[in-house]
Amino acid sequence: MNRPNRPPRRLCLLLALLLGILPGCGRSAAPSRSADGIRVGVALYQQNDTFIATIVSSLEAAAREREADEGLKITLNITDGRGSQATQNEQIDRFLSTGYDVICVNLVDRTAAAVIVDKAKSAGIPLIFFNREPVREDIMRWDKVYYVGAEAGKSGVMQGELVAEAYRADPEALDRSGDGVLQYVMLEGEPGHQDSLLRTEYSIKAVTSANVTTEKLANDTANWNRGQAASRMSQWIDQFGGRIEVVFANNDDMALGALDACHAAGVEPLPFVVGIDATPPACESMRAGELRGSVYNDSPGQAKAILDLSVALAKGRSPSEAVSFKEEKYIWLPYHKVTPETLDEVVPPAE
Ligand code: GAL
Numbered sequence: 434m435n436r437p438n439r440p441p442r443r444l445c446l447l448l449a450l451l452l453g454i455l456p457g458c459g460r461s462a463a464p465s466r467s468a469d470g471i472r473v474g475v476a477l478y479q480q481n482d483t484f485i486a487t488i489v490s491s492l493e494a495a496a497r498e499r500e501a502d503e504g505l506k507i508t509l510n511i512t513d514g515r516g517s518q519a520t521q522n523e524q525i526d527r528f529l530s531t532g533y534d535v536i537c538v539n540l541v542d543r544t545a546a547a548v549i550v551d552k553a554k555s556a557g558i559p560l561i562f563f564n565r566e567p568v569r570e571d572i573m574r575w576d577k578v579y580y581v582g583a584e585a586g587k588s589g590v591m592q593g594e595l596v597a598e599a600y601r602a603d604p605e606a607l608d609r610s611g612d613g614v615l616q617y618v619m620l621e622g623e624p625g626h627q628d629s630l631l632r633t634e635y636s637i638k639a640v641t642s643a644n645v646t647t648e649k650l651a652n653d654t655a656n657w658n659r660g661q662a663a664s665r666m667s668q669w670i671d672q673f674g675g676r677i678e679v680v681f682a683n684n685d686d687m688a689l690g691a692l693d694a695c696h697a698a699g700v701e702p703l704p705f706v707v708g709i710d711a712t713p714p715a716c717e718s719m720r721a722g723e724l725r726g727s728v729y730n731d732s733p734g735q736a737k738a739i740l741d742l743s744v745a746l747a748k749g750r751s752p753s754e755a756v757s758f759k760e761e762k763y764i765w766l767p768y769h770k771v772t773p774e775t776l777d778e779v780v781p782p783a784e
Pocket residue numbers: 482483484485564565628657683684685686709710730
């Protein structure tokens with residue numbers, strides 16, 4: 434119908450957009466962003482993962498500290514993807530449509546990043562991926578996409594060095610058969626995860642480059658999980674008995690699972706078991722003399738970087754003044770070797 438006395442509809446839309454008052458369109462239309470506070474959505478791949486739970490508690494502690502220091506209200510909305518990318522996508526869509534200032538994503542499926550980046554870009558909401566690293570092309574898809582994590586290969590090297598150093602200090606304690614070769618089994622994290630692939634490869638490379646000969650008896654994935662690791666390990670105990678001298682586990686939960694299986698089967702003495710993360714239960718096991726080494730995966734450091742970057746992005750401040758970058762995109766936190774002797778010095782008490 435012709436409405437001669439009213440300005441054309443397209444002109445109204447344009448004016449409304451310019452004034453930022455059009456409901457349901459673009460970033461200006463996002464439901465109320467609080468003037469003095471910030472809202473950060475945090476989408477986890479799986480909340481009951483022990484290491485991820487330590488990142489969450491450090492993130493909450495860092496937010497409370499920042500609130501107290503700056504008088505800034507920080508709302509963290511934490512969602513659990515429960516291992517389903519479809520569930521996580523819905524959670525992220527909700528953050529996008531309800532006007533969050535920043536979204537932090539611990540991807541379920543590392544290859545699913547592109548679609549999330551494209552949606553965030555059109556909503557104008559910055560994204561921080563953490564712990565589960567998307568491919569570089571996805572990180573480079575938009576300038577407001579970042580990654581916070583730790584360089585997986587380095588944790589593998591450190592784990593291998595822990596074994597090589599212990600072997601050099603007391604060869605008979607590790608090489609119990611006395612054949613000059615370390616017989617080992619490898620418990621791997623999720624297939625396709627950058628940490629599983631690189632830790633598996635680099636741990637053994639580090640042992641062999643220290644001139645220690647190894648023989649792999651078996652390897653299998655246990656998906657970062659203590660129960661699954663215990664069941665793999667009990668099969669290997671049945672199969673290889675006391676021939677297993679060293680257990681390499683891509684993380685501490687799986688190392689603890691291997692120890693559970695040794696206890697259940699009455700294996701004595703225990704093999705030399707090493708993990709990665711230095712989580713609170715792993716530290717307890719090291720104190721009890723069971724887990725022989727781990728590599729500290731700095732969850733408080735990663736949480737602080739995520740929070741500092743989130744605040745800078747939400748407040749429109751320069752990110753490089755808040756955190757230190759590699760290539761303006763990546764924030765890497767260092768790993769540290771942990772033995773029962775260095776534990777108290779390297780690992781800060783849990784939050
Ligand atoms: C690794 C960590 C594992 C597990 C995994 C989940 O960095 O060592 O324990 O939490 O991340 O993505």
